[in-house]
Amino acid sequence: MPSLLQLLAPGQSRRLDAAEQWTVHVIGFATGAMLLAIAFGWYVNREIALFLFLGAILSLAFLTTTANPLRPSGRSWLAWGLVALSVAACGYFIAMHPVHEMRLPMIDELSNADIAASAVLIVLVLEATRRCIGMILVTLVLLFLGYAIFGSNLSGAFAHRGFSTQEIVDHLVFSTNGLFGPALEVAAFLVFAFVIFGSLLDRVGGADFFYDVANSLVGKQVGGASKVAVVSTGLYGSISGSPTADVVTTGSFSIPLMIKTGMSRTYAGAIESAASAGGGLLPPIMGSAAFLMTDFTGIPYATIALAALVPALLFYQSVFLAVHFKAHRDGLQPMSTGKTPSIVAILRRDWVYLLPIGLLVWGVLSLNRPSFAGAIAFASLLPVALLRDRSPTRLLKTLFFGLSDGMRGMIGVGVACAVAGLVVGTLSMTDLTGKISSGLFHMAGGSPFLTIIVAAFVIIVLGMGMPTPAVYALSAVLAAPALIALGIEVLPAHLFIVYIASMSAITPPVAVAAFAAASIAKANPVRIAAVACRIAMVAFILPFVFIYQPALLLVGSAWQIIAAAGAVALGVLALNAAIEGYFLVMLDMAKRALLFAAGICLFLPFETAQLGGALALAAITMWLWLSRRTLRAPSEAAPTL
Structure with a gap:
């Protein structure tokens, strides 16, 4: 039974x-x-x-x-x-x-x-x-x-x-x-325009183009298959904005390649899941939660996309470094040793794909009508399809199935936004929002930092088994008022929620991106989700960082932005080295602890702590570099037979 x-x-x-x-x-x-x-x-x-x-x-x-x-x-x-x-x-x-x-x-x-x-x-x-x-x-x-x-x-x-x-x-x-x-209005009138763009782009070979670009850039490096997965997934995810669609599209060829080059099935699925979860954070498209944010806050989408750029790049730096350090630690091989086309050759051959993507970026950043930008970018793909197929009949077929596939891709988002509307309606009718926000503040004892932690915990709990747009819609009315009451500006408060909500795609026990990757990798989805959370750990930390350092959201002078981004980038390097246990050489627990401490200092919003963390990282790097030379010296000096 x-x-x-x-x-x-x-x-x-x-x-x-x-x-x-x-x-x-x-x-x-x-x-x-x-x-x-x-x-x-x-x-x-x-x-x-x-x-x-x-x-x-x-x-x-x-x-x-x-x-x-x-x-x-x-x-x-x-x-x-x-x-x-x-x-x-x-x-x-x-x-x-x-x-x-x-x-x-x-x-x-x-x-x-x-x-x-x-x-x-x-x-x-x-x-x-x-x-x-x-x-x-x-x-x-x-x-x-x-x-x-x-x-x-x-x-x-x-x-x-x-x-x-x-x-x-x-x-x-x-x-x-x-x-x-x-x-529901955002799903129908805004998100859909970008979903069908991604759907048609995939049908005319856009995913293959991103894969070729990634392969030419990093395919020959150590652990090249894993790095290709990160780069191609990030490029495609920035257009599709859907973690699950990203896993199914790019993961169908990246996960088997990673397994073939020596990566375990669990880790291969986790890399694809973590990289796909970041697609909803990377401009120009980001994800449906970012479009909902424009409606909830009234902030133009172009402003949100620009503010999200630096944290998104730091997130992908983190995932790439995690893959890089693990590949060196495990001695993984490049994806291929044969000759691969250069990036110049690929762009010369497939430059036509850059036109709709460039038009999309221009439209999103310049026009105050994101849905219109998505529509004109979709229309610009039709000449690309005609050049590719050279058949008006096949063009009509591509258009028909592109729209159909896009609508099927909207099922999860549409259902989630519809049911989120029921919750938001109930909250506004009963004024439960203010009561819960007040409860969060009192639960944290009035401490701003603890309130932020409690809010993040609530968002993570809500996100278990729920898609990102539903998590954001609920959290925007439950947690955002409590954050704004602390004096946090509207943009960082809601972007904080978008980041934490986006990680719901890989948060155990129910992680939709991990389950999609598990079906391809033939591995346990809960284990994939757990490893993906470790790989994407910085995504859970970055929201706290830009709450206290708004310069990461391009708020402040040029020097403040450069200093904050540089410090956090070094912190990402140190943390990933500590977690993966490799940085120039294999690391013991003591060195990993020192690197972890340096990374945390670089994340703190204090110049003294950041300077101390940078100096500590520099000293540890020099120490490890000298250790590496010492380890190599005997073999280099040994006579050859």
Whole structure:
């Protein structure tokens, strides 16, 4: 007999027959074409577009994902029934939109049909969340909904005045603060434009281009396969913005290569997972959480992207150094010793890929319409596809499946943003946000540093088993007010949340990127997640650093920015050497402890500590360099036979 946990576990990908495949493609293409047109400036009523988007996301979720891992992956009439129910529920809101548009929210009463359709839609969203994400997020939503219904029975500070069914439904479904609120709007009107760009770029060979660039740069170095994985994953992830998509795309060839050159299966999966988690932090695209941040804070996306650049580069420096030191410690070989094309030759051959990427970067940084920038970058890929295939028929096919693939790639993000809207709506209705923020501050005893640590812990706990956009949406209303109350500026406070939330992709026990890598590496996903967290440890430290050193976010004079970035870069070097146990030579525990202490000093926001850490690192480096020469001297002096 299957256990209850097995029955409630997330589903697996369904094996679609021809009719189901074409249904998925048609839904994806039609919805994708509509959203792309909106990104180009075509006017569609906001509510109508969101109803269509949610109906498509729910239909695709039920068609492509089984009810649980024990269910057969073939055709399911239950799934088709849920699709029909999703279409009917969203269709009801579309048909009734002229009536609902005229009513006064919270004043005019809802009909029984309105309440019934709303209840059905909420249940469908929760079921799609359970199938695609897991029961953890569903349980969290049910707890918040339970608080809205029964919270008036509580005593003390957490009690509220009580809400009727009419008020709850009105706020969660018929207002702009709930299900159809900012989170779903960002997913439909902003994130999608970049997801389809990444989807089409992959279809026209963009992932291969990034891989060739990485191979030409670092493929012949020690541990070249691992370094190629880090560089190519970072390049592709900066465009896709999705850790799971990054693992599946670049990991499908990088993980087997790493294993072939001597890397263990667990470590190969961990490297790919850690590098993919950073894709949501690296401009120009970053991830859906960064787009949500623009809506929550009102800060232009270009400002967020520029501020995130230095910490993202430091993160990838850390992952690259972790791979470099481990490769030397384990004596791994280069990926290939044969002749590989130079970077100049690759750019001369595939320079055409730089045009849409450059256009995208320009559009994101120069225009105040990120979705339009994504749309024009998507359009600029069409000539690339035509040059590559030299067939208008194949171009149309590429466009059709590119939009379809992009919409399928939106399933997880769309479901997460929809269910996050339910939580955000409940929090705003009950004023639980202020109560939790006050609770966090009191839990930390009023200490600013402890409050930041408690906030990070809450975000990490929320992130276990949840996608990044959902974690950010919840944390932005739970933790951000507490951080801002400490006097922290809005940009570093929310970017702090984005960084911690992004690491949810590799945080055990439920780490979506690690599970995706495990399926390729054929290794234990929990072990992969644990090693990935060690490799990406700096990503957990950097948010604390830029909270106290805003110069890392390009806030301050040129000298302050250079000094802060330089100190942290040296700290990243020292910490990774200490963790991996190699720096010029193999390190014993005493040397590792000294390097670790030097690295921590370089992270501290005090000039004296940074100077002491830099001097200590310089002294240790000289000591190890002399030790290396001493170790080599006997073999160099020995006579050859």
